[in-house]
Amino acid sequence: MTTEFSFPPPPTLTSKHSGIPERLLDVGVESKNRLLSKRTVPESMPRQGELPRLPPDTTRAEFNQAIGELRQILGEEHVEINDKPLVDGWYVEHPNTHDAFHIALQEDLVSSAVVYPGSVEEVQAIVRWANKHKIPIYPVSMGRNIGYGGTAPRVPGSVVIDLGRRMNRILNIDADNASCLVEPGVSYFALYEEVQRRALPLWIDTPDVGGGSVLGNAIDRGVGYTPYGDHFANHCGLEVVLPNGELLRTGMGALPGKGGADNPTWQSFQPAYGPYSDGIFSQSNFGIVVRMGMWLMPEVGHQSYVITFPREEDFPQIVEIIRPLAQQRVLGNIPQLRHVIQELATTAKAKSDFYSGTGPMPRDVIREQASKLPLGDVSWVFYGTQYGDPASIATQLDLIRKAFSKIQGAKMLFPEDLPPEHYLHSRVNVCSGVPVLRELDWLNWVPNAAHLFFSPIVPTRGKDAQIVHDIVVRLHAKYGFDLIPTLCVAGREMHYIVNIVYDRSSLDEKRRAAACMREMIAEAATEGYGEYRTHILFADMVAGTYSWGNNALMRFNETIKDALDPNGILAPGRNGIWPKRFRGKGWEILGSEVEDALEGKGIGPKCRP
Structure with a gap:
């Protein structure tokens, strides 16, 4: 370990459902120490006003009476009042009381209490309790929707339902069907480790960081990077507690199985008979999803690679070349196109290690610093992975190499061409279903780092991509932020994900980040491009x-x-x-x-x- 600071190690999966695997403990310790050592403000600040923050239209006497009833339902130890200091924590030790990456003031979006149901029946009981007392509830799976609001309730004073702490079972893994059935508290880490423990020839599809909820990420329409990267498209069957406390099963689960068992096709066929209702429970507040089926990918050969492009102006041509490759299914996964500034950020170094000035890092400084890194002085970096047997992978790579050779100076590299610490080795893991922590490294970019995502959908066309890119370039310059874009590219659309990294202790940076976000949303919409996902605020x-x-x-x-x-x-x-x-x-x-x-x-x- 290179840092002089030493914080308590993060929990592991053997001690806590939301922990990290033992295989990543050393990485997690170093990542946590490195990030928290850059903190320049106290761990928590004094809270204002009478605590806890009350739900709207609820007196303190009414709240106390209602909480007393809830404790009788769940048990004293499973109801926590939010009257203690607010601590932002670290990735797997985040709060469930507020947004750890607060863009407003830390105590603006806070819960009045947090409750921990241990069963579907207890979730139903909480919902009925909320209806009786007219108290808003805000369910989270594990609360790791970082960059989009975390565990913060949109209405301050709501009661957060933390589904993950006690509802974290892998209910079934069907090796023949290549599917699983999980509760909200099952993380990508936990599912992967269980598949490995059983020695099953199956992959999970994981986002960039593996600590989030498999169920929660799919319900919020998150993405990963294998051919199963569209998570909601690869879910199959939901069990949902409705706002009146009733229980619903979607898809084939609506058909009772023999002798009271689950229907054997619940995780095999998504729609069943009649209207396909699953979609209304994604990115909505129409029900609480307490169980979800998910398809797993059969294990297959794979080869990751990186292609670099020398000039900023190559951007629209890169997109034009990607489109037919993706539509023809030549590209094996959901690849990423990144700006070279991320090569600096994923070294886990601070921006100040590269640039001592104020405002966004100038392009000539980025070029100078990138020239010292393994990929050199480039502008755009494409991370891809191909799947299949060696012969088919070789054919695919030849097609890809030939297509991108139309861009002068394009260069293809493989993991063996780069040092072991290079980011490509992390992509090898993620793109073969192995959840990791590496993507946290760019949070070292500024002190007290937090981030906010701007995530519009853009057609996979060079001219469209350039329009959105020009908007975000101009507005990031206007508000003084480094532009850190990642494009997750498919055959017909791209998730153009902009990562605004800011110092959460700076009111000025928060103010500028919020204003930049508002203007990007408005300007992109004026041009006809809308976000697929956003922060609750x-x-x-x-x-x-x-x-x-x-x-x-x-x-x-x-x-x-x-x-x-x-x-x-x-x-x-x-x-x-x-x-x-x-x-x-x-x-x-x-x-x-x-x-x-x-x-x-x-x-x-x-x-x-």
């Missing part, structure tokens, strides 16, 4: 951009919400969907309310002047 603005037909989509969502959740208790405001009880009463954030909150005005109608 920008959900209203993003949802408002999908306004075709006099907001027909939102009116449809509100109709479903009001029918299923007439008391408006389940995650009000999540993804911009507000129940009638809250709708149009000042909870929506459509302008500079996030920046205003940094002036101490808070979030919510009662906080405003």
Whole structure:
């Protein structure tokens, strides 16, 4: 270990469901020490006002009585009042009381309490309790939706339901069917380790960092990088607690199995008979998903590689070459196209190690510093992986090499061409279903680092990609942030994911990050490009951009919400969907309310002047 700081080691899977595997303990210790050693502010700041923060329209006496009832339902030890200092923690030791990567003030989006159900029946009981007392509840699987709000409830004072602590079983792995059935607290780490323990010839598909919930990531339509990278598209069967406490199974699970067993095709066929309802439970607040089936990928040969491109202006041509390769299924996975600045960031060094000035790192400095790294002075970096037997992989690589050779100076490299510490070796793991921690390294870029994702969907066409790229380049320069983009590329669309890395202790950086986010959302929407996923504080603005037909989509969502959740208790405001009880009463954030909150005005109608 190279750092002079020493913090307690993170938990492992043997001691905690949300821990890291033993195989990554040394990596985790070093990553945690390195990141926390850059902290320049106290671990927690004094909280303001009477604690805990109460749910809306609830007196302290009513809250105390309701919490007393909840403790009788769940047991004293499974109900925690949020009246203690707020600590942001580290990746697998994050809070479940607020957003560890707070973009508003740390205590703006806080829970009143956190509860830990241990069964589906207890989740149902909590929902019925919430309806009785009209207290909003906010379910999270494991709370690792970092960059999008973490565990923070959209309505301050809501009761967070932490599903992961006690509902973390792998209920089934069907090796013949190449599928599994999991509860919300099963992480990619945990699922991978169990597959390995059973020596099954199966892969999971993991995001960049492996500590998140398999169920939660799929429900929020996250992505990975094998051919099974579209996680929601590869789920099969849900069990859902509805806002009235009833239990629903979707897909083939709606058909009772013989003798009361689960239907044997529940994890085999997604739609079943009649309307396909699974989609309304992704990125919504229409129900609490407590079980989910997931398809696994049969083990196969693979070869990862990296292709570098020398010039900034190569960008649209790169995209044009990718499109037919992806549409023809020549590209084996969901590849990434990254700017070379990420080669600096993934070294785990601070920006100050490369540049001592203020504002965004100038391009000539990036070039100078990149020239000292293994890939050299390049501008764009493409990370891909091919699958199959050696002969088919060789044929695929020849096609890819030939296609990209149209760009002067393009160069293909393989893992054996690069030192063991290079980022490509991490991609080899991720693209073959092995969850890792490496992607946390760029959080060392600034002190007290947090990040905020801007994630529009862009057609896989050079001209479209350039339009969005020009917007984010200009606005990052305007607000003084380094542009750190990653494009997850498919045959017809790209997830253009922009990572705004900011110092969470700096009100000025938060204010600029929020303003940059607002302008990117607005300008991209004006050009016809919308986000697929966003931070909870920008959900209203993003949802408002999908306004075709006099907001027909939102009116449809509100109709479903009001029918299923007439008391408006389940995650009000999540993804911009507000129940009638809250709708149009000042909870929506459509302008500079996030920046205003940094002036101490808070979030919510009662906080405003």
